[in-house]
Amino acid sequence: MSTELDNAQRAEIIIHALPYIQQYYNKIIVVKYGGSAMLTDELKHAVMGDIVLLSLIGVKVVLVHGGGPEINELLGKIGKQSEFIDGLRVTDEETAEIVQMVLAGKISKNLCKLIGSIGGKAIGLSGLDGGMIECKIQDEKLGFVGDIVKVNAEPILDVLTAGYIPVISTVGFDSEGNSYNVNADTAAAAIAGELEAESLISMTDTPGILRDKDDPTTLIHQIHVGEAPSLISDGTISGGMIPKVNCCIEAIARGVKKVFVLDGRVPHAILIETLTDEGLGTMFYK
Numbered sequence: 001m002s003t004e005l006d007n008a009q010r011a012e013i014i015i016h017a018l019p020y021i022q023q024y025y026n027k028i029i030v031v032k033y034g035g036s037a038m039l040t041d042e043l044k045h046a047v048m049g050d051i052v053l054l055s056l057i058g059v060k061v062v063l064v065h066g067g068g069p070e071i072n073e074l075l076g077k078i079g080k081q082s083e084f085i086d087g088l089r090v091t092d093e094e095t096a097e098i099v100q101m102v103l104a105g106k107i108s109k110n111l112c113k114l115i116g117s118i119g120g121k122a123i124g125l126s127g128l129d130g131g132m133i134e135c136k137i138q139d140e141k142l143g144f145v146g147d148i149v150k151v152n153a154e155p156i157l158d159v160l161t162a163g164y165i166p167v168i169s170t171v172g173f174d175s176e177g178n179s180y181n182v183n184a185d186t187a188a189a190a191i192a193g194e195l196e197a198e199s200l201i202s203m204t205d206t207p208g209i210l211r212d213k214d215d216p217t218t219l220i221h222q223i224h225v226g227e228a229p230s231l232i233s234d235g236t237i238s239g240g241m242i243p244k245v246n247c248c249i250e251a252i253a254r255g256v257k258k259v260f261v262l263d264g265r266v267p268h269a270i271l272i273e274t275l276t277d278e279g280l281g282t283m284f285y286k
Contacts, residue, residue: 017275024274025058027198028160030256032188034066035205037264038107044114047203050270051165052120059274060160063122064168064191066184067107074098087240088138088145091181096144099181103169104128111167123159126169127182130155133190135172135180146172146180148187151194185247193254200251201273202244203264208282209245211236222283225252248284259284 005013031051037043051061071089072082075098083090091099108124115122127133132155135146159166170187172180185202192200209231211218223231228249231237237245248259262269262281272280 020275021057021059024054024198026060028060028062028192028195029054029274030062030064030188030192030195030197030200031270032064032066032184032200032202033264034068034184035203035264037203037269038065038067039069043265043267045118046267047264047270048111048114048120049118050268052115052118053271054274055120055165062156062160062166062168062191062195062197063111064170064184064188065103065107065111066170067103070107071099071102074102085139085142087243088142088183089181090141091143091145093144096179096181100126100128100169100171100179104171108167108169115165115167120165121163122165122167123162124167124169125155125159127172127187128179131173132156132168133170133172133182133187135174135182137174137180144178144180146174146182148172148182148190151190153191153194156191156195183243185244186250189247189251189254189256192251192256192259197256199258199260199274200248200256201260201262201270202248203262203269204241204244205264206241206261207263208261208280209237209241213238220282221279222285225249225284225286228284245284252284252286257285 037047054061075082104126112122112124131152133148134150136149138145138147156166170182170184172182207216207219209220228245232242251259260273260281260283262273269280
């Protein structure tokens with residue numbers, strides 16, 4: 001049996017997406033991109049293709065990215081061991097420079113290049129540009145890991161107004177001129193809140209929040225933020241998902257209307273979540 005779509009079916013799919021396009025038209029969506037979705041060329045193309053398509057239909061997409069595996073790789077090449085405390089990278093001055101080099105240099109520019117090759121327009125920004133992400137030390141034992149003090153959204157809004165997709169590297173600064181490594185989930189939540197975004201999409205390595213972490217069929221499709229603490233206390237949300245969920249709650253508290261936790265390993269997860277009835281991952285709402 002052929003799985004090819006005829007022209008009428010293609011048209012029906014586009015019409016079905018119309019209410020969602022209208023809902024998001026001229027609104028801001030922040031996408032936190034990292035994890036498994038960054039590991040293969042196929043998935044990179046799928047994610048960037050989703051972002052370019054949304055941009056071309058009038059959605060203002062802001063891309064906030066991490067890059068842990070590539071930071072680990074470069075640190076390994078210079079013989080520097082990666083150390084983590086509660087999921088956060090211990091960052092001395094040398095490591096902070098390498099984080100800046102990898103995120104704001106290699107990864108940011110490659111993402112901008114890929115977006116351009118697909119037909120979009122992107123400009124790379126870091127938290128250092130235009131005084132975007134001001135930080136203080138989060139914990140002395142972590143070194144130069146930034147706790148966000150203030151987000152200046154002007155550089156992001158200027159890039160959006162000019163018709164470009166901002167690609168944001170999560171590097172911050174303080175009043176003394178130090179550079180900071182900033183957790184990408186934390187930065188995405190703060191940026192989405194400052195931009196009064198319609199939604200924040202956090203791409204992860206799991207299908208979303210599961211009742212049983214070993215059973216994808218137990219996906220929880222919607223969670224009211226008031227339910228999250230009890231899901232953490234009963235162990236439904238555990239391990240590395242706890243700080244991600246706390247960032248979801250923080251984004252909602254800052255005024256973001258909806259936050260989605262999506263499986264970055266699924267091609268076109270962003271389009272499935274934003275432009276279809278069924279969606280894909282877990283939605284947090286207030």
